[in-house]
């Protein structure tokens with residue numbers, strides 16, 4: 001059996017068993033738990049690899065207020081794409097912001113300027129036209145997002161650098177945008193931006209990225225393009241078998257930025273927060289259908305409304321049974337959610353350890369694209385959030401209630 005067929009588990013080093021037991025007891029389930037030390041560890045690792053890079057956390061990965069306040073204190077910038085993200089980042093005191101995204105309404109543009117955003121990534125010539133309607137502060141500069149038309153070798157939903165994706169400009173559109181910006185002054189051109197996808201593992205993707213960027217910097221580096229934004233997308237693999245090769249990436253980036261004298265910006269999302277979070281869910285029922293379809297169904301109180309990634313991307317989140325991390329995995333089964341929809345699964349067709357009613361499952365790598373993508377589907381209450389900091393545990397977001405469900409109804 002390959003590792004990917006197992007009920008995989010990754011070291012629970014930042015989430016000790018007694019702490020998780022206390023959290024499950026005190027705050028019930030489902031609950032998201034974040035470990036600040038794990039996040040700091042990830043950030044330190046990235047800074048070690050890219051000491052000069054300007055890091056802008058992609059807020060969409062996890063915009064939890066308490067977490068991003070901690071990030072602000074660690075002097076990390078943010079990439080924001082909506083008014084809500086902009087307001088959250090400002091509220092948390094994040095020191096530097098890049099506004100990106102394929103849609104920038106006049107309201108968002110005004111709010112960005114009013115809140116001191118001075119770097120913008122443009123996704124289309126149409127977006128540039130919207131920015132021409134406002135006065136540009138002297139220190140405002142633009143990245144031009146390029147679609148590198150490559151195969152990012154990732155899930156189709158995450159393949160933003162594919163030619164058919166909805167993102168970015170062609171190289172010639174980006175050059176046209178650069179010319180238009182230069183008419184307003186060289187300082188307004190920051191450079192080019194490629195975020196080729198999420199969960200990128202194959203390093204040769206970056207060869208294609210630099211092939212695409214080269215002619216643009218050959219033409220515009222001497223005219224003001226002095227920065228390069230390579231986005232985020234570094235893989236955090238479900239079964240822990242793949243690790244992003246940061247050394248390999250650095251070896252590809254360094255000669256390029258040196259040749260053109262560029263400042264490097266990165267927008268990591270998942271890499272910073274995914275393994276800094278787990279989701280605790282309790283086993284409510286066990287349905288033994290091994291004689292029917294060969295499966296044991298483990299039915300939990302968390303599912304697609306709480307963590308949609310398995311349903312949406314067939315994502316594999318490592319899991320373990322709290323208190324029995326090392327139990328042998330001998331039973332073929334599924335981990336199902338509580339809702340009436342067949343996509344409502346957390347895991348399918350894996351070897352599971354013995355699981356009994358009342359067990360707590362620890363769903364790992366849930367710190368990125370977890371609660372932020374949760375919904376109230378089937379009038380589910382979104383889970384609570386808890387932060388572990390310096391060994392202390394703090395509730396940072398309450399579990400929703402019926403009152404929250406109806407709060408906006410008139």
Ligand code: LLP
Pocket residue numbers: 058061079100158195197198199231232233234267268269270271309313368369
């Ligand atoms: N920069 C840009 C322009 C992006 O669009 C994204 C993510 C990032 C940076 C950060 O990417 P990361 O380092 O987190 O891969 N909901 C999906 C992921 C969607 C990512 C969208 N853009 C998931 O759960 O896998």
